[in-house]
Amino acid sequence: MAVGIKDVARVAGVSAATVSRVLAGKAVDAAMQARVLDAVKSTGYRPNLAARRLRSRHSNVIGLIVADIRNPFFTAVxxxxxxxxxxxxxxVILCNTDEDPAKEAMYLDLMHQERAAGVILAPSRQRVARTEWPGGERPVVLIDRAIPGADLDCVLLDNERMAAVLVEHLHTQGHRRIAGLFGAMSMTGLERRAGFERAAKALGLETQAIAVPHSAGEAERALTGLLSGPHRPDAVVASNGVMLLNVLRTLRAQGLSVPNDMALAGFDNNDWMDFVGQGASGAGGISVIEQPVEEIGRTATTMLLDRLDNPRAPTRKVVLAGKLVARG
Amino acid sequence: MAVGIKDVARVAGVSAATVSRVLAGKAVDAAMQARVLDAVKSTGYRPNLAARRLRSRHSNVIGLIVADIRNPFFTAVxxxxxxxxxxxxxxVILCNTDEDPAKEAMYLDLMHQERAAGVILAPSRQRVARTEWPGGERPVVLIDRAIPGADLDCVLLDNERMAAVLVEHLHTQGHRRIAGLFGAMSMTGLERRAGFERAAKALGLETQAIAVPHSAGEAERALTGLLSGPHRPDAVVASNGVMLLNVLRTLRAQGLSVPNDMALAGFDNNDWMDFVGQGASGAGGISVIEQPVEEIGRTATTMLLDRLDNPRAPTRKVVLAGKLVARG
DNA sequence: GTGCATTGAGAAAACGTTTTCTCGTGAATT
DNA sequence: AATTCACGAGAAAACGTTTTCTCAATGCAC
Known part of the structure; x- marks a missing residue:
C-alpha cells in the first residue's frame, strides 16, 4: 500500500541502491537519474524516515527544549x-518543559531515544543542584540559563551587566531609591541581582533587593511590604516578565500609576509596553532590556552544528549584550 | 557501543523477544520480568525509536502544526x-509555518514521512482556494481555521457569534458609530466580519467594516482614513491581535486615548490588557473575546485520538463559544 | 492415562532504508 | 596493445526492533 524505494526502483528499472543514491545526491548516470526522479514523482514516493534513520544511524532532527513555551522570548528564539x-x-522538534525538571528529563531522554543529532536546551529552574548533566554523549547547547559546573556550550545574556545598565538608567532618570525583585530559584535571577547591587553600590544608591520565590502571590507580597515600609522606593526593577506583570498588577491595585508614582523596569521587550504606563507628561513607561533573540537562536544553532562536525573541540560560552529600550 | 535489546536479553538470560514483550507490558513470567527489568536498568537500555517505528509500522507522535508560534493563542493551545x-x-512535535503555505506543505509532508499517527493543523491563511486537502490518508484535525470544502474534523471558535457579542457589548456601552477592521485573507476574518455586520444591522448601528490586507501599514492606513472621514467612529473592533496592536499604535500616534477618545475591542485576551487604556474615570480598556484555549486543545487532541481508533467515523465539527472579557 | 487446548518463550522473519561488497565496463597509462 | 584504474550499478548485508511462527510444557477433560 505505502510506496517504498523498491517500487520506485521497479518503475525506474534500476536497483533500490541506485534510487537511494540519486536521492542522496551522489554521482549517477544522468539518464538514470532522470528516470529515477520521474519514477519518484509518478509513484509519489515518500522516504520512510524511520528506516533511513535506523540504517544510517544519524538523523537530521535537532531538539529544542524550552522551559516555557508561553514566554515570548522562547518562541522568538x-x-x-x-x-x-x-x-x-x-x-527542529520543539518541546516544552513548563519549568518541570521531570518533563525536562523526559524530553532529554526522548531525544536520546529518537537519536536526535543534538539538543538545544533552555534548562528549567533547578531547585537542587544537578547531579548529572544532560546529554550524555549527545551534543547539547544551553541557552538562556547556564548549568553551574557543566562543561557544555552555551549562549547567554550578560545578565549581570544588563541589570547594572537598568539601574544606571533609572539613576539618570533621577530615581534614587530603587527596589529589585529577583527570582530566587534561577541562575538568571542571581546574576541579575548581582549586577543590580553592584551598580547600585557604585552609584551610592539606596536599594532593596529581594529574592522572590517563584510561586503565586509572592511578588505581590514582597512589593506590598516594600511600599508600606520605611524606605519606600521610587523605582522597581523586575527580573522577569511574569514578575513585571505582577508588579504592575500590584501597583494598580494600590492605585499607583507608572511612571508617575513609580518607575518600572525589567527584562524582555514586548509590543504592548509601548502602550502602558504613559505618564501625564506624555513621557514614560516601562524601560527594559531587550534580548538579542535572533542572535541567540542563530548562535546556539550554529554552535550545535559546529559541534556535530567537531565533537572534541573545547566548549564555548558566548555571552551576548542586550539593548536598553528606554521609555522615560 | 549503544546498548540494544540483544544486550539486555543476554544480560537477563532471555531472548530479545521476551525483552520486547516485557517492555510492551505483555504477559510474561514474573521472575523473568523482574530479571529483564533489572537488566534494562543495569544496562541503561534506551529503545531505538526508529527501529521500533519501522517494525511496528505506527508511531506515537502526533504533529501539531501552527500558523504562528508567536501568537499566544497557539502556544496556549x-x-x-x-x-x-x-x-x-x-x-507532540510542534511545528511553525509562519503563515507560509509552502512551509505548511513541507511540514505536512514531513509528518507523512515521519509516519506520524496524526496531525493537528492550524492552517495558514490561504491566498487561493486549496486544490488538495492536507493529510492524505493520515488523520487531520483542524483548529482555529476551517478549510472550505474539506471534509475534516475541526474545532473552531464561533467567530460569527462572538463578533456579534462584541458589537452588542459596545452598543450597551453607548457607542453608536462602530468601525471594524477584519483580515481580508482568512476565513476567520470573514466570519467575524459577518457577525459584526449582522449585529450592527440588528441594532440599527452605523458601521464601517473594512477588510484589511495582511501587510504592514495597511491597518494604520485604513484606520487613519476612518478617523479623518465624515463618519468618525467612536469605537473600533479589531479582528485579531496584530491588528489590535496596530490600531493602538495608530491611535496613540494621533494623540487619541483608549477608551476616552475611542473604545477598542478585539479577540484573544492578554495579561497586559488589564494595564492599557485605563480611562480617566478609572474604568475602561480593551474588551475582548477570550477563546477557550484549553478546551480547544483538549477537544482537538481527543478528536484526533478518537479518529485513530475509528478512521471511518463521520467527521465532526465542534464550534466553541468564547467568553466576553468586558473592560469598560 | 491419553488427547487436546492453552500458555509462554525462543527462533527467525520482517520492516524500508543505507551502505558495503562485488563486479563489469570503459578510460587512461605504460 | 596490455594492464591498471576509476567509476558506477546491482546484490546483499546490516540497522534494532516487533511480530509471527514454532514448539515444548502445563493443565484440563474424558
Missing part, C-alpha cells in the same frame, strides 16, 4: 533556531 | 494539546 536549522537541512 | 497527548502516551 525558536523561530530563529528553526530558520537557521532549515537552511542547513535540519528540522 | 499547544500546552493543552501536549498535556492531553502525554496523558494518553503520545508525544
Amino acid at each position: 525558536s523561530r530563529s533556531v528553526e530558520t537557521v536549522a532549515a537552511a542547513r537541512g535540519m528540522q | 499547544s500546552r493543552s494539546v501536549e498535556t492531553v497527548a502525554a496523558a494518553r502516551g503520545m508525544q
